[in-house]
Amino acid sequence: xxxxxxxxxxxxxxxxxxxxxxxxxxxxxxxxxxxxxxxxxxxxxxxxxxxxxxxxxxxxxxxxxxxxxxxxxxxxxxxxxxxxxxxxxxxxxxxxxxxxxxxxxxxxxxxxxxxxxxxxxxxxxx
Numbered sequence: 067x068x069x070x071x072x073x074x075x076x077x078x079x080x081x082x083x084x085x086x087x088x089x090x091x092x093x094x095x096x097x098x099x100x101x102x103x104x105x106x107x108x109x110x111x112x113x114x115x116x117x118x119x120x121x122x123x124x125x126x127x128x129x130x131x132x133x134x135x136x137x138x139x140x141x142x143x144x145x146x147x148x149x150x151x152x153x154x155x156x157x158x159x160x161x162x163x164x165x166x167x168x169x170x171x172x173x174x175x176x177x178x179x180x181x182x183x184x185x186x187x188x189x190x191x192x
Contacts, residue, residue: 088155090127090183093118096153100131100179103152107145109137129181130159136174139163146177155182 088096097116104111115132135142142163150156160178 084184086155087126087182087184088153090118090129090185093129093181093183096129096156096181097131099152100133100149103145103148104133104135107137107141107148109135109141109145111135125184127183127185129183131177131179131181133177133179134174135177136172138171139173142173142175149179153181156180157182 101111112134114134115130117130119128119130120126121128135145137145146158146161150158157180158177159180160176162176163173164176165173
């Protein structure tokens with residue numbers, strides 16, 4: 067058997083990692099939080115795309131969220147930063163901006179966010 071044996075420190079690091087993840091059962095609540103933050107920043111949300119993925123090796127779910135939002139540039143960034151602050155297991159994967167015309171004062175942004183989640187029953191080392 068030539069596989070290295072994990073040390074206690076590696077097990078502790080793994081435990082800290084899993085403790086930093088959100089719980090999959092609350093994913094819908096996290097979406098409500100995101101929508102509330104968008105509303106607080108006076109942003110217009112159109113229909114988003116949502117996809118839940120699971121990685122067997124890490125036992126981590128990634129909830130991919132693609133949201134088109136429209137509003138003032140500053141409000142869009144405030145919304146993104148507040149989301150990352152309020153939901154610490156979220157990540158901004160990509161953001162792109164566009165305007166329909168030069169005269170359009172409100173840009174539209176396409177946000178790609180990820181939530182990193184676990185099942186409490188499956189929590190632990192992979």
